[in-house]
Amino acid sequence: MKITHTRHFKAFSEPLINSNPVFIQMLGICSALAVTVQLKTAIVMGLSLTFVLAFSNLIISMLRKVIPRNIRMIVELSVIATLVILADEVLRAFLYDISKQLSVFVGLIITNCIVMGRAETFALGNPPSLSFLDGLGNGAGYGSVLVAVAFIRELLGSGKLFGFGVIPNSFYNAGYENMGFMLLAPAAFIIIGLLVWLQKTIAHSS
Amino acid sequence: MSDQLRSFLFAAATCLVCTISLTAASTGLKGFQQKNMAVDRQKNILKAAGLIDENAGYTYEQINQLYADNIKCIWVDSKGSIIEKGQKAKRELPIYIYIKNGRIESYILPINSRGLWGRIFGYLALKNDGSTIAGFTVYKHSETPGLGGEVEKRWFQKNFEGKKVVDRTGSFLSISIAKGDVKDTVPKDKRINYVDGISGATLTGKYLSSGLKDILLEYEPVSLKFRTKKLLRLTAGQKSCPVRKDK
Numbered sequence: 226m227k228i229t230h231t232r233h234f235k236a237f238s239e240p241l242i243n244s245n246p247v248f249i250q251m252l253g254i255c256s257a258l259a260v261t262v263q264l265k266t267a268i269v270m271g272l273s274l275t276f277v278l279a280f281s282n283l284i285i286s287m288l289r290k291v292i293p294r295n296i297r298m299i300v301e302l303s304v305i306a307t308l309v310i311l312a313d314e315v316l317r318a319f320l321y322d323i324s325k326q327l328s329v330f331v332g333l334i335i336t337n338c339i340v341m342g343r344a345e346t347f348a349l350g351n352p353p354s355l356s357f358l359d360g361l362g363n364g365a366g367y368g369s370v371l372v373a374v375a376f377i378r379e380l381l382g383s384g385k386l387f388g389f390g391v392i393p394n395s396f397y398n399a400g401y402e403n404m405g406f407m408l409l410a411p412a413a414f415i416i417i418g419l420l421v422w423l424q425k426t427i428a429h430s431s
Numbered sequence: 432m433s434d435q436l437r438s439f440l441f442a443a444a445t446c447l448v449c450t451i452s453l454t455a456a457s458t459g460l461k462g463f464q465q466k467n468m469a470v471d472r473q474k475n476i477l478k479a480a481g482l483i484d485e486n487a488g489y490t491y492e493q494i495n496q497l498y499a500d501n502i503k504c505i506w507v508d509s510k511g512s513i514i515e516k517g518q519k520a521k522r523e524l525p526i527y528i529y530i531k532n533g534r535i536e537s538y539i540l541p542i543n544s545r546g547l548w549g550r551i552f553g554y555l556a557l558k559n560d561g562s563t564i565a566g567f568t569v570y571k572h573s574e575t576p577g578l579g580g581e582v583e584k585r586w587f588q589k590n591f592e593g594k595k596v597v598d599r600t601g602s603f604l605s606i607s608i609a610k611g612d613v614k615d616t617v618p619k620d621k622r623i624n625y626v627d628g629i630s631g632a633t634l635t636g637k638y639l640s641s642g643l644k645d646i647l648l649e650y651e652p653v654s655l656k657f658r659t660k661k662l663l664r665l666t667a668g669q670k671s672c673p674v675r676k677d678k
Contacts, residue, residue, distance in 0.1 A: 262577045293438040300445050307449040314456050318463035321471065325583075330576075405630055408577050 236355045237362040246363050247370040247417065248424045252338040257371055258413040260330050264387050267375035269323050271368025273316070273331055277308045278340050279360035284308075285348040286356035292349075301344045302335075309334045339363055374416050382407030466491070471570055473498040479539050479556035479566040480529040481592075485585055502539075503528045503665065511652025513665075524650060529556070534664050537565045538657070540650055544642020547634045549573030551582060555643065557596070561657030564606060567591035579635030590626040596647055598624065601658070603651055605644035608636035 229238075246252045253274075260270040284304050285292075292300050313331045316324035324331070334340065343363055348356040379385055381404045384392035392401065406412050470491050477483045477497055489497075508514050509522045527539040542553040553569035567588045574580045581587050590613075591606065598604045599620070609616050609625040610633055617625045628636045647654070656662040 259576070291441070293434065293441050295434070296438045296442055299442065303445050303449050307453055310453055311456050314460050314464075318460040318467065321464075321467035325471075326576075409631070 233355060233358055236351075237358040237365075240359065240362040240366040241369070242366070242424075243428075245366045245370065245424070246339045246342070247367055248421050250339075250342070252342055253367050254414075254417065256330065256333055256337055257367075257374060257417060258410045259333070260327070261371055261375040261378050261413050262382065262408055263326075263379050264372065264375045265323070266327055266330070267371040268368070269316075269320075269327060270330055270334075271364065271371050273312050273327075274334050274337060274339070274367055275361060275364025276312055277305065277334050278343060278364045279357050280308055281305045281340055282343055282348040282356040282360035283353050285344045286351060286353040289349050297349070298341075298345075301341065305340050305344070306335050339367055370417070370420070373420060374413055377416050378407045378412060382412070470494050473502075475568040475570040476502060476527050476539055476554050479554040479568045480527075480537055481556070481566050482529070501529055501531070503530055505665065507650075507653050509649075509652065511650075511654075511656055522649075524653075526650070526653065527554070528665065530665070535559050535657075535662065538653070540646060542567075542569075542643065542646060544646065545638045546572055546574050546582075546642075547579050547632070547638060548575070551635075551639055551642065553582075555591075555646070557654065557657070559657055559663070561654040561659075562595050562597040562601070564591045564594045564596065574632065574635050577631075579629065579632040581629045581632065582635065582639065587627070587629060594626060595623045596654070597658075603647070603654075605640075605647050607640040607644075610636065 240246060244250065247254065247257060256270070256274075260266045281301070281304050285301055288300070309332065312334070313324070316327070316331060343356075343360060347359045351359070376386070379387075380391065384390055384397075384403050392403075404412075474483065474489070474494050477494065478485070480501070482497060482501055483489060483494075504525060504527050505513050506515070506523045506525055508524070514523065525541060527541075528535055529537045529539065537556045537558050539554050539556040542551065542555050544551045544553075549572065551569055551574070552571040553567065555567050556565040557563065558565045569583045569588070572580065572582060574582060594606055596604065596606050604624050607625050609628045611630070612627050613622050613625045616628075653662070
């Protein structure tokens with residue numbers, strides 16, 4: 226059997242495009258607005274969320290047969306919150322500068338609907354290895370959208386990529402101006418909307 | 432075992448495991464985090480004094496060494512005289528001093544100003560003429576990232592360099608953050624006292640301006656001594672000092 230047809234591969238690849246958490250399920254929009262002003266923060270945020278999502282899925286899937294049903298959401302939330310705080314503490318200890326730039330957003334992963342959503346819909350009903358891969362896939366799917374939005378916002382909003390200026394000075398001299406609007410949250414809404422449109426058009430035609 | 436009891440026990444066990452792992456992580460990493468924060472403050476003092484290059488990377492040891500070699504600290508009372516720490520003066524104001532070739536090159540004031548969402552902490556370095564700003568940095572704030580949060584960015588801080596806290600006649604005026612670009616909003620003869628504002632963060636600028644003014648006013652007696660050349664070098668062999676924690 227080809228690797229692309231295994232359940233494990235599908236658990237990872239499905240959320241990348243066909244059921245992308247942001248484009249298709251419309252989850253995690255709020256943080257996608259906040260951290261996409263710059264590429265650097267978008268990438269670290271994507272990685273942090275992937276870490277939290279993969280391990281929360283793994284732990285909850287391992288516990289799925291013993292968690293009492295009436296308190297399962299609270300238990301899931303404690304696992305997620307613990308992982309998020311761990312990630313934040315580690316960033317603060319070893320990547321202090323980046324953690325300073327991300328400020329509150331790492332902590333806000335707790336409220337990211339994707340994490341809870343995957344725990345509820347996937348980890349509770351699937352074995353740990355599949356759940357872990359599903360977490361990785363969803364994290365990557367979310368992260369790639371962040372990077373795409375951040376690329377557009379940083380380029381148009383501040384004329385930079387990864388903090389380095391890419392718009393030549395001659396453009397500015399000729400009257401080109403950075404779009405201040407791109408730095409504001411509504412711009413992210415519009416970009417995500419356009420990307421969803423693009424994604425749906427491609428999916429439809431194929 | 433009834434379902435309720437089972438739920439209760441499971442919840443208690445979950446709490447216990449989460450608490451223990453978080454406590455372990457927090458205790459275990461605290462040393463690293465505090466070291467990071469202390470070095471970050473030292474780095475900001477050095478940055479305000481113009482002693483380190485923004486783009487180059489520095490190790491902890493290099494920062495520590497640079498700080499120990501160049502920065503001393505003194506305490507002054509409200510009249511601007513140097514006092515020993517703990518002398519029970521009404522106000523003890525800390526100042527970091529950058530010494531170059533035995534003379535005071537610049538003096539650095541700790542900044543603790545109101546911002547829109549919380550305090551803004553940083554350092555403001557003034558040259559030994561008592562009126563020219565050598566540098567400004569921010570190491571901790573709660574402003575909106577992308578808007579007021581830009582106070583921590585190089586482009587904003589760079590604008591402070593070379594600006595004056597006095598007017599043309601030499602009397603105190605403070606430094607203010609303009610609403611928009613200085614070249615568009617401030618008349619030519621006053622531009623030396625203004626820095627470019629941040630679009631979308633008018634209030635952050637307003638509060639930081641007034642915070643800076645209050646702090647500069649508090650330190651005005653010392654600045655006056657520098658302006659009249661009464662303070663050029665430190666007499667006693669001041670030792671290097673640890674960076675104070677923000678309150």
